[in-house]
Amino acid sequence: MLLFLIRRLADGLLTMAALLTLTFFVMRLAPGGPFSSNRKISPTIRANVEAAYNLDQPLVAQYLRYVRGVLQFDFGPSFRYRDYTVADILLNGLPFSLTIGLWAALVATVTGVTLGILGALKRNSLLDYSTGTIAVIGIAIPIFVLAPLMQVYFAVMLRWFPVGGWNDGWRSLVLPVVALALPNIAYISRLTRNSMIETMRENYVRTARAKGIGRGRVIRDHALTGAILPVVAYLGPATAAIITGSIVIETIFALPGIGRHFVDAALNRDYPLVMGITILYGFVLITFNIGADILRGWLDPRVRHD
Amino acid sequence: MIEADLPARPRSELSLRFGRFRQNRLAMASVVVLTFIVVACFLGPFLFPFTGQDADFDAINLGVDFTSIHLFGTDDFGRDLLVRTLEGGRVSLTIGFLGALVAGIIGVMYGAVAGFVGGRWDRVMIRVIEILYAFPYVILVILLAMLFGGGNVALFLAIVFTLWLTPAVIVRAQAQSLARREFIEAARAGGMTRRQIIVTHIVPNTLSTVIVYGSLLVPEVILSESFLSFLGIGVREPQASWGNLIQAGRATMSTDIRLLLLPATMLATVLFCLNFIADGLRDAFDPNDR
Amino acid sequence: MTDSLLSVRDLSVTFRLPEGEVTAVDRLGFDVAPGEVLGIVGESGSGKSQILFSLMGLLAPNGRASGQALFAGQDLLAMTDTELDRVRGVSMAMIFQDPMTSLNPYKRVGDQLAEGLVVHKGLSWRAARAEAVRMLDRVRIPDAASRARRYPHEFSGGMRQRVMIAMALLVNPRLLLADEPTTALDVTIQSQIIDILAELARDMGTSIVFVTHDLGVVARLCDRVIVLYGGRIMEEAPADILFNAPRHPYAKGLLDTTPRIAAPLTRRLDIIPGTPRSGGAMLPGCPFAPRCASRIAACEAVQPPLIGIGPAHRTACHLIGEAP
Numbered sequence: 001m002l003l004f005l006i007r008r009l010a011d012g013l014l015t016m017a018a019l020l021t022l023t024f025f026v027m028r029l030a031p032g033g034p035f036s037s038n039r040k041i042s043p044t045i046r047a048n049v050e051a052a053y054n055l056d057q058p059l060v061a062q063y064l065r066y067v068r069g070v071l072q073f074d075f076g077p078s079f080r081y082r083d084y085t086v087a088d089i090l091l092n093g094l095p096f097s098l099t100i101g102l103w104a105a106l107v108a109t110v111t112g113v114t115l116g117i118l119g120a121l122k123r124n125s126l127l128d129y130s131t132g133t134i135a136v137i138g139i140a141i142p143i144f145v146l147a148p149l150m151q152v153y154f155a156v157m158l159r160w161f162p163v164g165g166w167n168d169g170w171r172s173l174v175l176p177v178v179a180l181a182l183p184n185i186a187y188i189s190r191l192t193r194n195s196m197i198e199t200m201r202e203n204y205v206r207t208a209r210a211k212g213i214g215r216g217r218v219i220r221d222h223a224l225t226g227a228i229l230p231v232v233a234y235l236g237p238a239t240a241a242i243i244t245g246s247i248v249i250e251t252i253f254a255l256p257g258i259g260r261h262f263v264d265a266a267l268n269r270d271y272p273l274v275m276g277i278t279i280l281y282g283f284v285l286i287t288f289n290i291g292a293d294i295l296r297g298w299l300d301p302r303v304r305h306d
Numbered sequence: 307m308i309e310a311d312l313p314a315r316p317r318s319e320l321s322l323r324f325g326r327f328r329q330n331r332l333a334m335a336s337v338v339v340l341t342f343i344v345v346a347c348f349l350g351p352f353l354f355p356f357t358g359q360d361a362d363f364d365a366i367n368l369g370v371d372f373t374s375i376h377l378f379g380t381d382d383f384g385r386d387l388l389v390r391t392l393e394g395g396r397v398s399l400t401i402g403f404l405g406a407l408v409a410g411i412i413g414v415m416y417g418a419v420a421g422f423v424g425g426r427w428d429r430v431m432i433r434v435i436e437i438l439y440a441f442p443y444v445i446l447v448i449l450l451a452m453l454f455g456g457g458n459v460a461l462f463l464a465i466v467f468t469l470w471l472t473p474a475v476i477v478r479a480q481a482q483s484l485a486r487r488e489f490i491e492a493a494r495a496g497g498m499t500r501r502q503i504i505v506t507h508i509v510p511n512t513l514s515t516v517i518v519y520g521s522l523l524v525p526e527v528i529l530s531e532s533f534l535s536f537l538g539i540g541v542r543e544p545q546a547s548w549g550n551l552i553q554a555g556r557a558t559m560s561t562d563i564r565l566l567l568l569p570a571t572m573l574a575t576v577l578f579c580l581n582f583i584a585d586g587l588r589d590a591f592d593p594n595d596r
Numbered sequence: 597m598t599d600s601l602l603s604v605r606d607l608s609v610t611f612r613l614p615e616g617e618v619t620a621v622d623r624l625g626f627d628v629a630p631g632e633v634l635g636i637v638g639e640s641g642s643g644k645s646q647i648l649f650s651l652m653g654l655l656a657p658n659g660r661a662s663g664q665a666l667f668a669g670q671d672l673l674a675m676t677d678t679e680l681d682r683v684r685g686v687s688m689a690m691i692f693q694d695p696m697t698s699l700n701p702y703k704r705v706g707d708q709l710a711e712g713l714v715v716h717k718g719l720s721w722r723a724a725r726a727e728a729v730r731m732l733d734r735v736r737i738p739d740a741a742s743r744a745r746r747y748p749h750e751f752s753g754g755m756r757q758r759v760m761i762a763m764a765l766l767v768n769p770r771l772l773l774a775d776e777p778t779t780a781l782d783v784t785i786q787s788q789i790i791d792i793l794a795e796l797a798r799d800m801g802t803s804i805v806f807v808t809h810d811l812g813v814v815a816r817l818c819d820r821v822i823v824l825y826g827g828r829i830m831e832e833a834p835a836d837i838l839f840n841a842p843r844h845p846y847a848k849g850l851l852d853t854t855p856r857i858a859a860p861l862t863r864r865l866d867i868i869p870g871t872p873r874s875g876g877a878m879l880p881g882c883p884f885a886p887r888c889a890s891r892i893a894a895c896e897a898v899q900p901p902l903i904g905i906g907p908a909h910r911t912a913c914h915l916i917g918e919a920p
Contacts, residue, residue: 015436015437018437019437022437023449026449026453029453136578136581139581140525140574140577140578140581141574141577141578142529142532142533142573142574142577144532144533144536144549144552144553145552145570145573145574148552148555148556148559148566148570149566149570151559152559152563152566156559202697203692203694203697203698204697204698204699204700204701206654206692206698207692207698207699207700207760207763208700209653209654209684210652210654210684210685210689210690210692211684211685211689211711211712211715211763212680212681212682212683212684212685212686212712212715212716213681213685213711213712213715213716214678214681214715215677217711217715221703221711222700222703225700225702225703226701226702240442240443243442243445244442244443244444244445244533247444247537248533248536248537251537252556262445262448263537263538263539266448266451266452266539267538267539269452274448274449274452277445278445278449281442281445282442282445285442299702300701300702301701301702301747301749302701302747302749305747305749305750
């Protein structure tokens with residue numbers, strides 16, 4: 001298990017390093033950016049910019065300096081918001097993004113797995129069909145269509161929740177979290193249903209039934225682990241989906257999270273901020289991937305003994 | 307066992323599987339609806355005496371009126387909503403199908419080479435894919451769209467650049483198992499070059515898988531395009547795409563939901579159809595489900 | 597036959613398939629006495645495994661069993677799943693064909709064994725685990741105490757089958773159903789498994805229904821043998837009688853296909869011509885008729901009844917008359 005952990009962590013670090021390097025050089029090469037030399041700006045501004053980003057130094061030195069900064073959570077000053085550093089902006093946005101992101105992940109996993117298992121155990125029941133329908137809708141209708149419609153219905157017409165913002169306590173959370181969770185609920189419930197049906201056909205589940213330990217125990221103690229493993233493997237991609245979704249959701253619901261900053265930064269060509277957020281997202285994604293692998297190793301002895 | 311080691315004959319196998327696909331009613335209905343939408347998007351706008359970019363300031367914010375020339379009304383510049391939506395569909399669908407095709411071709415070739423050649427080359431090639439996978443997909447698209455300088459071409463390149471990964475991984479796995487099969491061995495012994503083997507044996511034999519996953523790529527590309535256009539990073543005004551029409555519709559949705567609903571319905575319908583078609587193709591083609 | 601432990605009458609097993617209803621087992625009847633080892637022999641597709649599955653309530657969802665199977669006076673086929681759970685894993689246990697996939701890969705072997713004791717006998721996990729280790733030791737798993745804390749993938753095929761045997765016998769069942777437990781194993785391992793099984797069954801007084809296509813195994817282990825073909829009994833006899841003087845043409849053919857070490861090496865195997873008939877088309881006559889070398893006209897038209905031709909010896913063939 002220890003060896004398995006070490007190997008996974010080393011893998012993650014390697015990917016993280018590659019991500020950092022790639023982001024840095026892509027940004028330096030981007031045309032029309034603050035780092036490109038053919039931009040027409042006044043000499044004083046240029047001198048300021050060059051000093052702020054150490055552009056007068058060789059590229060490798062700049063790179064090493066940037067890496068050292070990142071390791072200390074220092075991404076340099078923002079290009080657009082002159083008074084703030086990128087780190088300030090990230091720290092300001094993080095609570096909002098983490099709150100809706102983690103809630104959405106929790107809601108999606110719990111609901112998705114529950115619906116999937118119930119659907120598999122009561123195949124072709126009303127519940128199974130309605131879950132299937134929700135899954136198709138959730139997968140096919142993009143959240144930037146679903147979220148505005150939810151706003152119109154639940155906020156404008158029914159007035160249950162605010163249209164956007166962060167001023168109504170838990171009520172401001174409901175619509176963004178549900179909108180963010182929905183596509184993942186759809187996907188996870190379908191994934192769980194299929195793997196549960198397959199697991200119930202496994203020989204070892206038949207062995208468990210032959211032991212006469214009761215249907216509840218057969219499902220809980222024997223079928224569940226196998227059925228849940230594909231869902232655990234999906235946790236990495238699900239994190240990516242939630243990060244992506246949060247970009248739209250924060251824009252639609254006017255939440256000052258990181259995703260919203262990312263869109264603004266991309267539109268304003270605020271390169272240091274874009275780099276900072278990309279690296280942060282990459283870090284979150286890699287962390288969750290490692291977490292998912294560890295969870296998989298914990299559930300499946302064959303993975304950790306590999 | 308003897309049969310299993312014969313090279314698959316793509317042609318007869320394909321027609322058999324398409325036959326099975328045709329029996330799937332939901333998928334076939336989706337094909338019909340999708341064809342209708344595609345035809346409407348590409349030919350529909352010519353039926354009207356104006357384009358989606360012609361502002362008619364005498365007819366601003368008209369409502370739905372099937373007796374007038376503006377069937378679904380106009381926006382606040384007096385531009386016809388239906389025509390704009392159809393024109394937007396033209397952009398979205400073109401990027402969708404073309405993007406999936408190009409990403410698919412790149413992915414298949416990359417995966418076939420990596421899987422068949424193997425060894426050190428394969429390790430390097432798969433490492434590249436793993437690193438690119440570490441970026442959240444849309445983040446990568448946004449980065450690349452910035453790198454390529456914005457605009458439709460940049461958007462297209464960015465989407466293609468990120469979406470070839472999955473077909474590459476899948477084809478690589480298939481090519482690896484094919485490379486160990488006897489008919490490949492025979493081809494090698496018969497003096498075929500690697501390139502010939504890849505083109506004449508490996509690629510055709512992965513065709514079933516590629517069709518299944520390729521059909522899933524199309525909705526993904528359309529979704530990414532409208533996602534980015536929605537955020538203002540992709541297709542920009544005054545040119546219409548479903549993404550930026552939905553974004554524009556959102557501004558007025560609390561008073562007039564029509565501007566949101568028409569492009570949203572079109573997009574959702576197309577995505578539904580493409581998903582059902584992909585499902586149908588998977589049922590008909592999936593080698594694991596024979 | 598009031599002293600039977602298991603008494604099966606008119607057992608039929610059918611499956612619903614897209615092509616229609618298929619009969620795997622056709623109106624079968626047999627008895628198992630306490631402490632007796634009964635072998636059921638047949639080629640693959642003869643329906644022999646489905647007999648066991650139907651008794652355990654483990655048929656695939658599209659399968660259905662009818663008839664009667666009295667086990668200690670209670671009809672297994674009439675029981676609900678909950679009622680069956682008071683019998684299976686308690687007084688009736690089963691060993692499966694494929695030891696590689698029949699153990700839960702995510703649970704420690706010792707816990708998988710102990711589970712049954714915890715549920716059925718109300719033992720604490722601690723006591724149940726200790727009991728499990730003792731049983732693993734009895735099936736001759738070396739270093740049982742530490743092996744019990746390991747996972748199935750750390751065991752070889754033969755070891756896993758010993759674990760399966762330990763799991764089945766741990767609850768001290770009165771009847772053990774064994775579904776080709778040695779088929780997936782190496783020949784050398786096979787005989788070890790058979791020895792363990794025979795020894796334990798004798799010690800514990802357990803009856804066994806042993807399903808196999810391996811006549812060598814039957815000869816070593818079984819008191820009585822049923823030869824099955826196309827879901828029907830062809831011949832039923834005490835093992836020594838069947839091996840020395842088989843009567844039914846199919847039983848004769850079957851015995852001829854078994855290689856004997858004593859036989860000259862030049863002698864080729866007498867393979868029964870033709871392939872086993874699929875269970876789908878239930879013809880009116882004897883299921884073996886299409887492959888039978890000595891068939892007469894009646895064979896394809898009328899199903900021969902199972903008749904007694906000696907003490908505990910029955911066969912179903914038009915060519916063999918009733919015992920006087």
